[in-house]
Amino acid sequence: MAATIKDIAKKTGLGLATISSYLNGGNVREKNRIKIEEAIQELHFEVNEVARGLKTNKTKIVGIIIPELNNIFCAEIITEVEDVLRNHGYAAMICDCRTDSGREAEAVDFLDKRRVDGLLVIPSGSSGKHVAAFLKKNKPVVLIDRDYRDVMCDCVLVDNRGAVRDAVRRLLYAKHRNIGLIAGPEGMYTAEERLKGYEAAFKEAGLTPSERLVIRGDYTISGGAGCMRALVERNPDMTAVIASNYEMTMGAIVEAHEMELKIPEQLSFVGFDNLDFARACVPRLSIVTQPTREIGRRAARLMIQKLTGELPPEIIKSERLKTGFVEGRTIRMR
Amino acid sequence: MAATIKDIAKKTGLGLATISSYLNGGNVREKNRIKIEEAIQELHFEVNEVARGLKTNKTKIVGIIIPELNNIFCAEIITEVEDVLRNHGYAAMICDCRTDSGREAEAVDFLDKRRVDGLLVIPSGSSGKHVAAFLKKNKPVVLIDRDYRDVMCDCVLVDNRGAVRDAVRRLLYAKHRNIGLIAGPEGMYTAEERLKGYEAAFKEAGLTPSERLVIRGDYTISGGAGCMRALVERNPDMTAVIASNYEMTMGAIVEAHEMELKIPEQLSFVGFDNLDFARACVPRLSIVTQPTREIGRRAARLMIQKLTGELPPEIIKSERLKTGFVEGRTIRMR
DNA sequence: ATGAAAGCGCTAACAA
DNA sequence: TTGTTAGCGCTTTCAT
Numbered sequence: 001m002a003a004t005i006k007d008i009a010k011k012t013g014l015g016l017a018t019i020s021s022y023l024n025g026g027n028v029r030e031k032n033r034i035k036i037e038e039a040i041q042e043l044h045f046e047v048n049e050v051a052r053g054l055k056t057n058k059t060k061i062v063g064i065i066i067p068e069l070n071n072i073f074c075a076e077i078i079t080e081v082e083d084v085l086r087n088h089g090y091a092a093m094i095c096d097c098r099t100d101s102g103r104e105a106e107a108v109d110f111l112d113k114r115r116v117d118g119l120l121v122i123p124s125g126s127s128g129k130h131v132a133a134f135l136k137k138n139k140p141v142v143l144i145d146r147d148y149r150d151v152m153c154d155c156v157l158v159d160n161r162g163a164v165r166d167a168v169r170r171l172l173y174a175k176h177r178n179i180g181l182i183a184g185p186e187g188m189y190t191a192e193e194r195l196k197g198y199e200a201a202f203k204e205a206g207l208t209p210s211e212r213l214v215i216r217g218d219y220t221i222s223g224g225a226g227c228m229r230a231l232v233e234r235n236p237d238m239t240a241v242i243a244s245n246y247e248m249t250m251g252a253i254v255e256a257h258e259m260e261l262k263i264p265e266q267l268s269f270v271g272f273d274n275l276d277f278a279r280a281c282v283p284r285l286s287i288v289t290q291p292t293r294e295i296g297r298r299a300a301r302l303m304i305q306k307l308t309g310e311l312p313p314e315i316i317k318s319e320r321l322k323t324g325f326v327e328g329r330t331i332r333m334r
Numbered sequence: 335m336a337a338t339i340k341d342i343a344k345k346t347g348l349g350l351a352t353i354s355s356y357l358n359g360g361n362v363r364e365k366n367r368i369k370i371e372e373a374i375q376e377l378h379f380e381v382n383e384v385a386r387g388l389k390t391n392k393t394k395i396v397g398i399i400i401p402e403l404n405n406i407f408c409a410e411i412i413t414e415v416e417d418v419l420r421n422h423g424y425a426a427m428i429c430d431c432r433t434d435s436g437r438e439a440e441a442v443d444f445l446d447k448r449r450v451d452g453l454l455v456i457p458s459g460s461s462g463k464h465v466a467a468f469l470k471k472n473k474p475v476v477l478i479d480r481d482y483r484d485v486m487c488d489c490v491l492v493d494n495r496g497a498v499r500d501a502v503r504r505l506l507y508a509k510h511r512n513i514g515l516i517a518g519p520e521g522m523y524t525a526e527e528r529l530k531g532y533e534a535a536f537k538e539a540g541l542t543p544s545e546r547l548v549i550r551g552d553y554t555i556s557g558g559a560g561c562m563r564a565l566v567e568r569n570p571d572m573t574a575v576i577a578s579n580y581e582m583t584m585g586a587i588v589e590a591h592e593m594e595l596k597i598p599e600q601l602s603f604v605g606f607d608n609l610d611f612a613r614a615c616v617p618r619l620s621i622v623t624q625p626t627r628e629i630g631r632r633a634a635r636l637m638i639q640k641l642t643g644e645l646p647p648e649i650i651k652s653e654r655l656k657t658g659f660v661e662g663r664t665i666r667m668r
Numbered sequence: 669a670t671g672a673a674a675g676c677g678c679t680a681a682c683a684a
Numbered sequence: 685t686t687g688t689t690a691g692c693g694c695t696t697t698c699a700t
Contacts, residue, residue, distance in 0.1 A: 005677065005678065006678095014686075016687080016688085017680080017685095017687060018686055020679060021686085023678095046446060046447050047677090047678085048447075048676090050384060050388050050448070050449050050677080050678090051676070052678055053384045053678090053692095054388050054678075054679095054692050055677080055678045056679065069409050069412055069413045070412075075403055075405075076404050079430055082428060086444070091448060094426055094427075095416070095425075110420070114395075254613060254614045276584060277614075280584050280587055280611075338693055340694095343671095350671080350672085351670065351671060351697095352671075354694070354695055355670085361669065366670090381693090381694085382694070384694090385692070385694040387694090388676050388678085388694075389675080389693080389696085
């Protein structure tokens with residue numbers, strides 16, 4: 001079917017090693033180089049990366065495991081990751097595990113069988129037991145957005161705590177005191193961190209927020225809507241709300257409209273992520289932003305460094321990026 | 335390093351062929367089966383799919399090329415595609431080509447070298463010359479959302495023309511006559527089809543819309559915003575607008591707010607795609623919807639059928655799916 | 669049902 | 685610089 005290195009050897013009268021050397025950037029006599037290139041053109045030869053992978057024990061494939069491709073936050077990160085990887089000759093093999101830890105483990109297996117050189121994971125659960133075997137082979141695992149509690153891996157995180165602390169500070173500065181928080185699911189890393197940031201901001205101001213002001217959502221649109229309604233109903237004195245991820249931000253806004261709550265006249269609001277959505281709202285939402293592209297870039301680079309050996313396996317690197325804040329018109333000064 | 339089939343053979347005292355047969359679901363004596371399974375457990379054996387791929391000339395990998403992973407429409411489709419593929423044992427190798435035909439061609443090369451078994455493409459351009467070589471190897475190429483003008487491939491499309499025709503019909507029924515269209519880029523398949531649908535609806539009603547009512551956008555948020563403003567400024571008599579993709583819908587809405595245009599009191603509006611966004615707007619947007627998950631499922635199934643030989647290479651299948659319409663509150667009866 | 673042997677396309681010693 | 689050879693881990697005849 002497709003031409004092989006043998007065909008090239010035959011056609012040029014050269015040995016296999018010479019062709020291989022040429023293909024791998026070795027030194028080849030000018031005359032032969034031309035002959036080889038002609039043969040490659042004529043026979044439409046293309047290196048068989050599968051064979052190469054078998055021989056070198058390196059597939060030049062990085063496995064990527066994410067909770068939900070169909071999620072802007074993930075998609076933005078992966079877009080960047082894929083770009084960086086491919087620029088370095090690596091292919092991206094992607095598995096969506098539907099935010100399910102069990103499926104995440106299956107994906108690791110699936111990718112391991114395919115002998116990917118490394119694993120880039122946005123973890124769905126807090127345990128990383130399922131990557132232990134992979135790590136033992138001395139192959140790198142780079143975590144994004146959260147890390148495992150039981151297995152040490154390189155990772156690129158975000159300062160979730162600082163993000164919400166900063167948002168609360170701004171609201172406190174605007175003289176708000178009864179600030180509601182639509183928090184994330186219990187046990188989820190980012191959710192807990194963000195909640196801690198909320199508490200920290202009050203603490204440093206010498207205040208203690210009422211427990212009624214914090215409600216747990218499930219990071220979904222409808223969850224955000226339900227939380228917004230519950231918060232408003234149970235806290236007549238509440239003057240501001242923070243939604244702690246994009247989906248819940250959307251849900252909260254929808255519900256506020258539904259309840260005919262004027263933002264920010266009756267209630268100040270701070271959302272999360274997605275700048276596009278924030279800008280499409282009227283008035284523009286004030287939001288916490290995460291540096292998604294930067295996260296992707298860093299994670300991919302970390303992976304490349306591990307893969308090339310530029311960074312030795314024994315040193316585990318952990319990066320934490322700062323979040324941003326984009327001013328809108330949804331915080332009212334009291 | 336990792337255990338191989340040889341290790342299993344040695345450990346069990348059986349021949350290579352027996353182990354291979356076991357791995358591929360062949361018949362093995364009960365006693366031996368148990369021995370093999372024990373050995374596999376002990377040695378943590380996992381099939382090396384790379385070696386298998388070299389031997390069988392099948393990698394069980396499908397290459398996926400898309401204009402922009404970071405785009406809800408694409409991401410939703412790919413999520414479904416990946417799910418179906420993996421359920422059939424196929425891995426998804428994804429390349430984002432940034433809506434660039436040249437990069438699309440590079441991606442085909444990249445994936446071809448890696449010997450993917452098939453190619454699933456959401457084309458960025460109208461020519462498919464770059465997949466010709468791949469097809470000649472008798473490997474399937476399935477197109478999504480648009481097809482190539484010069485190369486026949488299996489494909490899963492959407493009735494773009496009917497989608498906009500239907501939207502216009504609804505507006506005509508509500509007694510609108512001066513209906514603006516924020517169309518897509520010239521030469522882009524979906525854009526042209528949607529424009530044709532717009533024209534068809536008027537034609538069948540015995541009307542001819544003024545040329546001033548159609549403006550070309552570039553499928554981006556800011557493009558949509560600019561078009562909205564231009565349309566409104568140049569058409570004081572316009573009573574309704576249709577935006578023909580999601581990003582431009584968002585842009586148009588933002589701009590309408592900016593201009594303090596009341597929707598639907600001063601202007602009726604029909605958007606596109608993204609139901610979540612439509613629901614988050616106040617009032618809820620009436621929108622044309624595309625069956626993204628269904629598109630993904632169909633495309634993946636088509637691929638599987640080709641891959642398994644269930645569908646012979648010589649028969650090219652083309653499916654066209656109906657779009658939907660979700661009523662909101664942005665069409666005013668005149 | 670099982671074993672022996674060949675070979676997929678490539679790389680990497682080693683020799684020349 | 686170039687050629688010869690062995691072998692990566694698997695599947696697949698062909699015997700047995």
